[in-house]
Amino acid sequence: MSTEKNLKPSKELPLGFVDRQxxxxxxxxxxxxxxxxxxxxxxxxxxxxPSFEYTDSIGKFLPDKERPDEGVFSFKDGKNWLSLxxxxxxxxxxxxxxxxxxxxxxxxxxxxxxxxxxxxxxxxxxxxxxxxxxxxxxxxxxxxxxxxxxxxxxxxxxxxxxxxxxxxxxxxxxxxxxxxxxxxxNSAETRLKILRSLDKVDRLGWKEVEKLLGKGRKDLSGDFTKGAGxxxxxxxxxxxxxxxxxxxxxxxxxxxxxxxxxxxxxxxxxxxxxxxxxxxxxxxxxxxxxxxxxxxxxxxxxxxxxxxxxxxxxxxxxxxxxxxxxxxxxxxxxxxxxxxxxxxxxxxxxxxxxxxxxxxxxxxxxxxxxxxxKKDFKIKITRPVIICVFDRLQNDKYIKILKKLRASGISSEIYPGEGKLKKQMEYANKIGSPAVIFYGDDEIKSGKATLKNLETGNESSVKVEDLANEIKKLL
RNA sequence: GCAGCAGUAGCUCAGUAGGUUAGAGCACUAGUUUGUGGAACUAGGGGUCGGUGGUUCGAAUCCACCCUGCUGUACCA
The missing domain is CATH 3.30.930.10 (Bira Bifunctional Protein; Domain 2)
Structure with a gap:
C-alpha cells in the first residue's frame, strides 16, 4: 500500500496470494x-x-450484510452483488x-x-x-x-x-x-457444533474433541474455545x-x-x-x-x-x-x-x-x-541452448543457425541481451542452459561452430549443419 | 475474529546494562581474464534498524499506539 509519504508502489503481495515458479x-x-x-x-x-457469479446464485447462505465478503470476494456491479x-x-x-x-x-x-x-x-x-x-x-x-x-x-x-x-x-x-x-x-445449532467438533478428530484427536463436545478447550496459545455443552x-x-x-x-x-x-x-x-x-x-x-x-x-x-x-x-x-x-x-x-x-x-x-x-x-x-x-519426483525443465553474439553484423548467420535448431525441435535462442561474451556465459549458466554455440570470426572462417557443453565444459568444433545432431547427443 | 511470537541490506540473520560513521554470509556490480560460465581473490553499491509519538544530552535498543508477518485457534457455505 502506498502512502502519501511513500509514493513507491508496494512490491509485496496481498495476504494469501503467491507467485508460482x-x-x-x-x-x-x-x-x-x-x-x-x-x-x-x-x-x-x-x-x-466464469470466475464471477451473482452472489445470490452461488450462495444463499451468505450473511445479509452491507457487504457480502465473509469468506468470498465480492463487489457491487451497478445494483447487483457479484462474487468470485x-x-x-x-x-x-x-x-x-x-x-x-x-x-x-x-x-x-x-x-x-x-x-x-x-x-x-x-x-x-x-x-x-x-x-x-x-x-x-x-x-x-x-x-x-x-x-x-x-x-x-x-x-x-x-x-x-x-x-x-x-x-x-x-x-x-x-x-x-x-x-x-x-x-x-435436536437443536440445529448444537448439531452443527458437534459436526464441527467431530471434523477435528483427525487433527486434534479424540481427547481434545471430547473437550469441544463438552465444556470447551484451550488451544496452544491459551485461547479458549467454548464447547457444545x-x-x-x-x-x-x-x-x-x-x-x-x-x-x-x-x-x-x-x-x-x-x-x-x-x-x-x-x-x-x-x-x-x-x-x-x-x-x-x-x-x-x-x-x-x-x-x-x-x-x-x-x-x-x-x-x-x-x-x-x-x-x-x-x-x-x-x-x-x-x-x-x-x-x-x-x-x-x-x-x-x-x-x-x-x-x-x-x-x-x-x-x-x-x-x-x-x-x-x-x-x-x-x-x-x-x-x-516426494524426493523421487523429478520433472524435466527444458532450457535453451544459447547462440552467443560476437558481432551484430553477423546476426543473419546466428539466425540461420537458430532456425535450424528450432526446426529440429531444440530449444534455443540467440543471446537476448547486450553484454560481452563473459556476460553471455554467466547468463547461460544462470538459466541452466545445456550448451552454448560460438560462431565468431574464427569459426566463420573455418566454417565450423564451437559447441560448448556447459555441464562438462568441453568444447568441440562442429559443422553448422551437424549442430542439431551433436546437441541432441548431449541433451 | 481471538491468542502467542516476531519485524535490522534483495534473502538468512548477528547486534540491547541506551553511547562515535549499524555488521556478517549469500545475492548483486566491477575487476584479476578486452572470445569463455560454474571455483577463488580484490574492490564496490545497497539500510531514516516496520511506522508514528514519547522518555533521554543521546534510541535499532526503553515505553505507548498503529501496521505487517508467522504460528495456534475460530470460521471455511
Missing amino acids: EKELLIRDFVISNIKEVMINYGFQYLET RYDLTAPLARYVAKNYLELPKPFKRYQLGTVWRNEKPGPGRYREFLQFDADYIATGNLIADAELCAMISEILKKCGLTEKDFTIKFSSRKVLDKLFEYIKV LTEIQINEIKEQLNYEGKKITTTNPPPDGKTYDFDQWSKKWGEKEAEPVSNEFIEFEECLTSFGLKNCIFDPTIIRGLEYYTGLVFEVNLNFEVRNPKGQVVKFGSVGGGGRYDNLVSNFGKGIDCPATGISIGIDRLVFALIQ
Whole structure:
C-alpha cells in the first residue's frame, strides 16, 4: 500500500496470494494432463463457467450484510452483488439449473479452474488456488459415487503415488443424523457444533474433541474455545458409536462377514428398521468399491466435510506420507480432495427439479505441493541452448543457425541481451542452459561452430549443419 | 475474529546494562581474464534498524499506539 509519504508502489503481495515458479507449474501441468486423460477415459464432458457469479446464485447462505465478503470476494456491479467463485460445485449447480431441460440426464462434467476464498491462509493454503471438480448430476445411483473414488484413485496413481500413499475415507451424514436422534440432540445449532467438533478428530484427536463436545478447550496459545455443552453420557455414546479407533476395518482387511462397518451395533442401538436403510447404502457402495478394485478405502464416521450442502455419502482423500513446509518442518497436511452427495443443491434453483447429484474435487495446488515432497519426483525443465553474439553484423548467420535448431525441435535462442561474451556465459549458466554455440570470426572462417557443453565444459568444433545432431547427443 | 511470537541490506540473520560513521554470509556490480560460465581473490553499491509519538544530552535498543508477518485457534457455505 502506498502512502502519501511513500509514493513507491508496494512490491509485496496481498495476504494469501503467491507467485508460482516454473517447477511447480510444470508439475501442475503434469497433474492436469493426467486428470484430462482420466476424465476422457471415464466419459466426462469438459466445462468452464466464469470466475464471477451473482452472489445470490452461488450462495444463499451468505450473511445479509452491507457487504457480502465473509469468506468470498465480492463487489457491487451497478445494483447487483457479484462474487468470485469459492468452489466449482456451486457454479455447476447454477449451470445445471439454467440448462436443465437441454442437458442429458444424467449429466457428467469436469472442470478445472481457479477459485478464491477470503479467509485467513494457512500452511499450503492460499486465498487463490486451482481446483479440479468432477460431478454426476441427476443420478442417485451409488455406482457414481464409487466411480468417483476409483477415478480419483487412478488420477493419483498416474501422478506417481501408490495405494499406500493415500487413503479414501468415507461416511454418510445419515449416520450422524441417527446418532443425534439417539442421544436426543435436536437443536440445529448444537448439531452443527458437534459436526464441527467431530471434523477435528483427525487433527486434534479424540481427547481434545471430547473437550469441544463438552465444556470447551484451550488451544496452544491459551485461547479458549467454548464447547457444545453435551453431557458426559452423550459424549460417551458418541464415542462408542463413532470411535472406530482400533477397529480399523478396511477393504484391504475385510472382516469375515465382508462388511467394513459395525452393522449389528447400529441395529441394536437404533433398531433394525432405522439402521437398515443406512447400512444398505453402505453395503451397496462397498460392493461397488470392491468391484472397482479399490483397496485403500476405509469407513470413518468422523468424516464430515463441513459443507452444508452435503446430504448423504461423503468422502475424503488423505495422504499418508509426511509433508514438510519450506522450513523443513512437518506439517499436518489434511485432505487433498473430497466430495459427496448433494441431492438438494440443484433443486434449490427451482420447483419441480428433482436432481440428486454427487461430486468430488481435488485441490491441485495442494496436491502439487505434496508431490514435490516426494524426493523421487523429478520433472524435466527444458532450457535453451544459447547462440552467443560476437558481432551484430553477423546476426543473419546466428539466425540461420537458430532456425535450424528450432526446426529440429531444440530449444534455443540467440543471446537476448547486450553484454560481452563473459556476460553471455554467466547468463547461460544462470538459466541452466545445456550448451552454448560460438560462431565468431574464427569459426566463420573455418566454417565450423564451437559447441560448448556447459555441464562438462568441453568444447568441440562442429559443422553448422551437424549442430542439431551433436546437441541432441548431449541433451 | 481471538491468542502467542516476531519485524535490522534483495534473502538468512548477528547486534540491547541506551553511547562515535549499524555488521556478517549469500545475492548483486566491477575487476584479476578486452572470445569463455560454474571455483577463488580484490574492490564496490545497497539500510531514516516496520511506522508514528514519547522518555533521554543521546534510541535499532526503553515505553505507548498503529501496521505487517508467522504460528495456534475460530470460521471455511
